[in-house]
Amino acid sequence: MHEIDTAAVFLLVGGDVLEVRWEMRGLNEWLGVGLFIAGDLPASDPDDFVDVSGLPEWHPLLGVPIVGAARSSHVPNEGCPDEVWALRLDFSSGASAVLALGEMVDGHLGYLPDSLVAIFDEAEARNYRLPSSRQSAWCESVAEVPRDRDLG
Template identity: 40%
Template sequence: MAVINPWAALAHGGAGLAELREAVVGEAVRTVRYVALRGEGWPEGHREDRAHEVDVAVELGMESGSALVLSWAMDGVNEGMAIELRNPGDTSASLPGDPVDVSDHVDWEGFLGVSIAGIGIAWHIPNDGCPEMPWAYNFRFANESNVVIALGEADGAGFTYMPDALLVIFDKALAAAYKIPASATSSCG
C-alpha cells in the first residue's frame, strides 16, 4: 500500500507523487466507487450531471487489481486531498461511510477500460502558515478525455471550495472554470 500524504507533499514533484504517477500511468480504470456518508446512498440529493458531488472518497479500481483512493483530509488548518494507492489484495482502510458502486453511471462510461495517460495536480495554500497542498487531481486518459477530482461542492451552475467534500468533474470547460482563491491554477492543474 502506498499512501501519498498531503501533509508530506510540501513541494511540486515530491518523490511520493512521482511514485504515484509511475504506478498509475498506463493503468486502466475498471470500477468506480464513491464513499457516501453512512446511511445515505448516492446521489441522494447530490449533483450528478457532468459533475458529481461525493461526501467522503472516490475509489478507482484498476485492471491490475490495485485501487486508487482519493479523499479529503484535514489536520487543523491544513486542508488537502489524501491519495492512496492500494495494491491488489490490500485490505481497505476504513473510511467513514458506505461505498456505492457507480461504475455503470453514464458519466463514467467513456473512461472504463481506458488507460490513464497522465495526472496533473492543482496546488493551494489553504491558510496562512500552511504548506502547499494538492486540492485537485486531473486524470488524463489515452482517449484524450479528462476527469478532475477536486475539493468542493456544487453551487448553482458552478462550484465552490469546501475542504470536506469532493467533486468529480467530467466536463473540461467546467473543470477549467473552477478556481479557488488559494490556488494559482484552475482545478485542471
C-alpha cells in the same frame, strides 16, 4: 459533474486501487492520493461505497488505462504548507476527469474542502478556481504515467 462525499476509489486492472480522498489535520485540508496494491486497501463496509460505473459521465473512464495525471495546489490557510486541492486524470480514451475539493452550490461549483467533486468538462474545470491557488482545477502541469505501470 458528480458530487462525492469524502473519497473516490478506482479499481484498476490487476486489482490495485487508486484512492483520492479529502484529508485534514488542524486547519490544513488537502486532497490525499493513495495507490494500494491488490488486497492492501483497508477493509470498508460495502455500504460506504456507491458504484458509479452505470452513470453515463463515468463511461469513458471505464476499462481504459490512465495515461497522465496533473495536480493543482494551494495554501489552505495562513501558515499551512502548499497542498493539493485538485487532481486531473487523463485516460487513453482521450477522456479526462478532475477530482477536486468542492461541492455544487445552486448549480455551480463552490469550494467546500470537506467534500469532493468529479468534473468531466474541461471548460468547467478551467473555470473552477480558488483564490488561494495559482492554477485552476484543470491542473496545467501533467506527468505521464510510466508505461510499465498500467493504471487502467
